[in-house]
Amino acid sequence: MDLGLDRLNALLxxxxxxxxxxxxxSIDAYSKGSKGxxxxxxxxxxxxxxxxxxxxxxxxIARYQPVASDxxxxxxxxxISYGFFRYGRYALDITNVLDMFGDLSKCDKKFxxxxxxxxxxxxxxxxxAFARRDVEMAHKIPEMDDIVDESYRKNLRQTIAKKGGDVQxxxxxxxxxxxxxxxxxxxxxxxxxxxxxxxxxxxxxx
Amino acid sequence: MNVRxxxxxxxxxxxxxxxxxxxxxxxxxxxxxxxxxxxxxxxLSFLTHNFNQVGTNGGIANALEGTFLVVxxxxxxxxxxxxxxxxxxxxxxxxxxADSVRFLADVLVGIPSIVTGILVYSAVxxxxxxPYNGYTAxxxxxxxxxxxxxxxxxxxxxxxxxxxxxxxEASTALGVRKWRTIILIMANAIGGILTGILLATSRVAGxxxxxxxxxxxxxxxxxxxxxxxETMTLFIFQNGTSGTPYLVQQAWGASFILLVTVLGINVAIxxxxxKRIVFV
Amino acid sequence: xxxxxxxxxxxxxxxxxxxxxxxxxxxxxxxVEVKQLNAWYGSQQVLKDVSMKFARNHVTAIIGPSGxxxxxxxxxxxxxxxxxxxxxxxxxxxxxxxxxxxxxxDAVDVxxxxxxxFQKPNPFPNMSIRDNVVAGLKLAGVRDKKKLDVxxxxxxxxxxxxxxxxxxxxxxxxxxxxxxxxxxxxxxxLAVEPEVIxxxxxxxxxDPTATAKIEELVIKLSDTYxxxxxxxxxxxxxxxxxxxxxxxxxxxxEYDETAKMFETPREELTERxxxxxxx
Numbered sequence: 217m218d219l220g221l222d223r224l225n226a227l228l229x230x231x232x233x234x235x236x237x238x239x240x241x242s243i244d245a246y247s248k249g250s251k252g253x254x255x256x257x258x259x260x261x262x263x264x265x266x267x268x269x270x271x272x273x274x275x276x277i278a279r280y281q282p283v284a285s286d287x288x289x290x291x292x293x294x295x296i297s298y299g300f301f302r303y304g305r306y307a308l309d310i311t312n313v314l315d316m317f318g319d320l321s322k323c324d325k326k327f328x329x330x331x332x333x334x335x336x337x338x339x340x341x342x343x344x345a346f347a348r349r350d351v352e353m354a355h356k357i358p359e360m361d362d363i364v365d366e367s368y369r370k371n372l373r374q375t376i377a378k379k380g381g382d383v384q385x386x387x388x389x390x391x392x393x394x395x396x397x398x399x400x401x402x403x404x405x406x407x408x409x410x411x412x413x414x415x416x417x418x419x420x421x422x
Numbered sequence: 423m424n425v426r427x428x429x430x431x432x433x434x435x436x437x438x439x440x441x442x443x444x445x446x447x448x449x450x451x452x453x454x455x456x457x458x459x460x461x462x463x464x465x466l467s468f469l470t471h472n473f474n475q476v477g478t479n480g481g482i483a484n485a486l487e488g489t490f491l492v493v494x495x496x497x498x499x500x501x502x503x504x505x506x507x508x509x510x511x512x513x514x515x516x517x518x519x520a521d522s523v524r525f526l527a528d529v530l531v532g533i534p535s536i537v538t539g540i541l542v543y544s545a546v547x548x549x550x551x552x553p554y555n556g557y558t559a560x561x562x563x564x565x566x567x568x569x570x571x572x573x574x575x576x577x578x579x580x581x582x583x584x585x586x587x588x589x590x591e592a593s594t595a596l597g598v599r600k601w602r603t604i605i606l607i608m609a610n611a612i613g614g615i616l617t618g619i620l621l622a623t624s625r626v627a628g629x630x631x632x633x634x635x636x637x638x639x640x641x642x643x644x645x646x647x648x649x650x651x652e653t654m655t656l657f658i659f660q661n662g663t664s665g666t667p668y669l670v671q672q673a674w675g676a677s678f679i680l681l682v683t684v685l686g687i688n689v690a691i692x693x694x695x696x697k698r699i700v701f702v
Numbered sequence: 703x704x705x706x707x708x709x710x711x712x713x714x715x716x717x718x719x720x721x722x723x724x725x726x727x728x729x730x731x732x733x734v735e736v737k738q739l740n741a742w743y744g745s746q747q748v749l750k751d752v753s754m755k756f757a758r759n760h761v762t763a764i765i766g767p768s769g770x771x772x773x774x775x776x777x778x779x780x781x782x783x784x785x786x787x788x789x790x791x792x793x794x795x796x797x798x799x800x801x802x803x804x805x806x807x808d809a810v811d812v813x814x815x816x817x818x819x820f821q822k823p824n825p826f827p828n829m830s831i832r833d834n835v836v837a838g839l840k841l842a843g844v845r846d847k848k849k850l851d852v853x854x855x856x857x858x859x860x861x862x863x864x865x866x867x868x869x870x871x872x873x874x875x876x877x878x879x880x881x882x883x884x885x886x887x888x889x890x891x892l893a894v895e896p897e898v899i900x901x902x903x904x905x906x907x908x909d910p911t912a913t914a915k916i917e918e919l920v921i922k923l924s925d926t927y928x929x930x931x932x933x934x935x936x937x938x939x940x941x942x943x944x945x946x947x948x949x950x951x952x953x954x955x956e957y958d959e960t961a962k963m964f965e966t967p968r969e970e971l972t973e974r975x976x977x978x979x980x981x
Contacts, residue, residue, distance in 0.1 A: 281937055283964040283976045416966025517787055588824040592887070595782060596838035596894060597814025606841065610828060 217280040224272055224293050228300070231265045232343040234258055235303035239339060239399065242307040243332045245314055246392065249321050252311040255304075262304035269297035288416060292409040296346060299402040299409075303339060306395040313391050323385035328392050331367045334360060335396045338403040345410045354407035364400040368393045453681065460678025463671045473641050473652045475660070478668055482676050484643045485657040488559070491644060492637065492653055493627045495563025496570050500626070501619055504574025508615075511575065512582035513604050524579065530572035538568050539632030547636060557638035559651040565632040570622045577618025581611040616694045624687045628680065630655040654680055723968075724755055725945050725959050733758040733928050734779060734816075734898055739793035741774050741783060748774045749791070750952040756898075761920055761929045763943035763960070765936055767975065771952040772932045776900045779930070780816040781809045797898070814838070817891035821903040823883035825875035825890070832871040834886055838894035853893050860926075861889035862919050881912025888919065892927075899923065901931040905938065917942045936976055940964050948972045 238258040245252030273290045276282065282290060314320070338360050345353040371393050375386045412418055471481030507527070511520045542565040547557055554560070585607050593603040608615065638650040639660060645651070654676055662673035732755030741749035749771045756762050764772040777783040779795055781802060794801040802812045825834045833840065835854040844850065854871070858864040863885040867878065875886060884904060891899060901920070905913040920929055920942050933939050939946050940960055947957040948969075956963060956972045967973045974980055 283936070283940070284967050284973050286977050287965060588820065588822060589826065591782065591820065592824045592826065592890075593837075593841065594785065595780060595813055595818040595820075596841070596890065597810050597812075598838065598841040599810055602841050606826070 217276060217282065217286070220272065220276045220280075221286065221289065224269060224276075224290075227265060227269050227272070228293060228297055229347060231262055231269070231297055231300035232346065234262055234265070235300040235307070236336075236339055236343060238262070238304045238307035239310075239336060242310040243329070243336070245311055246320075246332075247325055247329050249314075249319070252314060255307050255311045259304040259308035262301045266297045266301035270294055285413065288413050292413045295409045296406050299342070299406040302402045303399055306399050309395050310392055313388055313395075317384055317388045320385065320388055323382070323388065325389075327367075327371060328389050328396075331364060331371075331393060331396055334364055334367070335400050335403075338364070338400050342403040342406040342410075345407055349410060349414055351411050351414050354410040357407035358404050361400045361404045364397055368397040456674065456677050456681050459671075459674040460676075460681075463675025464678070468672070468675055472643060473639070473657055473660070475641075475664060475666075475669060480661075480669070480672055482654065482657055482672075482679065484640065485652045485654045485676065486679075487644055488637070488640070488651040488653040489627060489655070492559055492562045492566060492633075492651065493623060495560070495647075496566030496626050497619075497623055499564065499567030500570025500574055500622060504571045504622070505578050505615070507571065507575035508578025508582065509604060509608070511579035513600075513607070520579075524576065527572040527575045531576065534631075535569060535629050536631040536635075538565055539635040541565075542568065542632065543635040554648050556648075557636060557650040558648045559637060559644070560647045561636035562633055562651060562653070563647075565636050566626040566629060569629065569632070570626050573622035573625060574618055577621065578611075578615050581614025581618060582607060584614060585610045613694060617691050620687055620691050620694070624684060628655060628684075630659055634659070722754070722954050722957055724957055725757070731758055732756055733798060734930070735796040736775070736779070737794045737796065739775070739778060739791065739795065741771070741778055741791040742789065743774075743786065744788040748952050749778070752793075752949075752952075752954045754947060754954055754957055756928060756930055757945060758928055759924055759926070760944040761924045761931060761942050762945045762947065763939035764930065764932045764947045764949060765934070765939050765975075766949035766955075767980070768934070769951075770949040772949050773902055775949070776818070776902055776930060776932055779898075780818050780900055781812050782818070784809075814894050815896055816898045816900060817894065817896035818900045818902065819884070819887050819891055819904050822907050823880060823887050825883050825886050827874070827876050829875050830872045831867050831875050831878070831886060834875040835889045835893050837890055842894075854889075857889040857893040858886075860892050860923070861885045862915060862922075863889055879912070881908050881915060884908060884912070884916060885919065888916075888923075892923075896927065898928045898930065901929065903932055903934060906934070913938075936964075948975065950975070 235258075238255050241258070242252050242255050244250070245255070273293050277287075277290055280286075338357055341353055341357050341360070344350065345357070372390060375390055378386070408419055467479055468481045469486075470483050471479050472484040473482070474480035507523065511523050511527075514520075542561055546561040546564060547555060549555065589610060590603060590607060593606055594600075598606075633653055633656055637653055637656060639656045640650045640652045642652075658673045658676045658680075661669040661676070664670065734756040736752055736754050736756075739749055739752045740747065752771075752775060764775065766772050774783060778791055779802075783789050783791060791803075794803055796802070797812065797815065800807070802809075802816075825831075826837055829837060832851075832854050835857050836844075836850045839850060839853060855864060855868075858867065863882060866882060867873075867886075870877075875883070878886065884907075888899075888904075905916055908916070917938065920931060923929055924944070931939075931943065943960045945958065946960045946963050948955045948963070948967075948971075950971055956967060956969045958968070963972065964976060967976060
């Protein structure tokens, strides 16, 4: 069974790296105005990897009837791989915005890019927390999530208040911020899963 | 190398076969000899007249009766005491006590029967108050009984030990009292116990030495427990050493009867161990 | 209703049994309570200061590697331990609040109220199936044939064996399969109307199908009785038991609701044992 667990770990680390790249690529494409075609490829690959992780976890449960930390790891695996898959999916969504909206060079991208940096930081933290099973780091993620949430809402409020102005820029910014906010949420979930593996504690649902 | 081993194999087989033949030969010849010599003496008068060294119409009637009665008394003493001792050795007491008792029983079994005879002679034949002293059927029964006790004790305890402990545990775990569990275990060991009793009985029935010192012998039928009595083994001894051909012939006849009896007991043992007794 | 574990696994095993947190249900109205039990075979101590409460009408499993004392523990509960030469113990075992080792207590009565099923099925070989079932009653002197028949049928039904043997009740107890023999032994234990049923690795000599039947039976029995099952098979414990106790080298290490223990054990030792790192 240890072989299987190691393989799962490796798969997840692969997905982590790939999803980080996907998100970076999509943000780059946005800020530079390029196409970001490779993101689609990465997102598909992440979906396939998620399926693999899921299948392998189920096989391990069926064959070895694991318990305790091994069992918790398998449950968390499936949740975390879904998280990485979603990173990729949202990266793809961001590049789709670029496709749909066309030329955005005249928009003020500063705010979005700043938020994106914070989100990417959260992604990095989630990956590192998982790789090292670092519960301390996992605890820090929700704080940043609050910041990203606030950015998203602030932008929304401002956009509504402005009434008029460039619809194209406003909408594209709003959409991308929405996706970033979702990515941040998943980073939090991944942090929770890391804690679950180590301690078996799951946060209370409010 | 291989050839040498095969030869060794054959040699060992050969030795073993020869040994078996050598062992069985005397046994077969005893049976043959006794039968051939003894069967001639069997007649109705032989079986119905009493021991009598005068004249030519003696018989084993009172000897048969005597053996039967003496063995009866000896069993009445030996079986109950032996059984309960065997139960004690197997079911009660610590390992230390059980081992000591068994050791004692082993020693007693090994004591030459003449020694037991002397003991009973001085304790009963000589020392009992009149009219209970002297050579008596009672003394004979006591002597043989003393010999029977350790044999029955040992065979009983061995038979009980063969019953797997899981049975005792099953019964105890049900909340069954110890004495009732023991009866259950005895029922399971009944084959071995009965075999032991039969063996002990046939062993003492064939004893002669102690009887010389206790029963003495008699030409009459049973005269009461506190008078002397005749037994088959005494009959064989007395007639066999008499020197008179006719009487010697009678001794062979009695031997033959004894042989048949031994055979009968062994058959009985086989039957007992084959049949399973259902008992709750 | 759950107590969430307070922190990451503890590095060392608990100092004494009073450190072990007992599941809530067991604390409420335990039917059997073991208090500071120590047991020896000669000079070798096999139980070290074990204290625990067993929940009424539930199945409690005791797991642990060979030699951890789990069999000895249950044998102390039905007073079979003391029958082994040189076996001694200290501490007490309470049944419904009364110490079964008290001076006034009749050990034989305790054994009737606390039944036991052994590892290797041991029906009485010279008895029929029917006689085997009611042996506990017959050996105690009950003679009423009608009553015995009723008891036999009832017990066999409870043991999920009636349909399979109802047409051959007079056959020897040894003439049925191993799994059926074990259910016969269970029926035999049920016939004397115990309150607690102890099982010492009851399925280890049986094939998977027979094992499954008995596990199903155990779960059903816990509606009426309290079952304490010793098993070296952790999957079995996780299948049948509401509560599980883990023992190691004579000490009680952890005792919790089965699902919780198998998902998030509190003790490092428990974690290592159930994930197969030793034992």
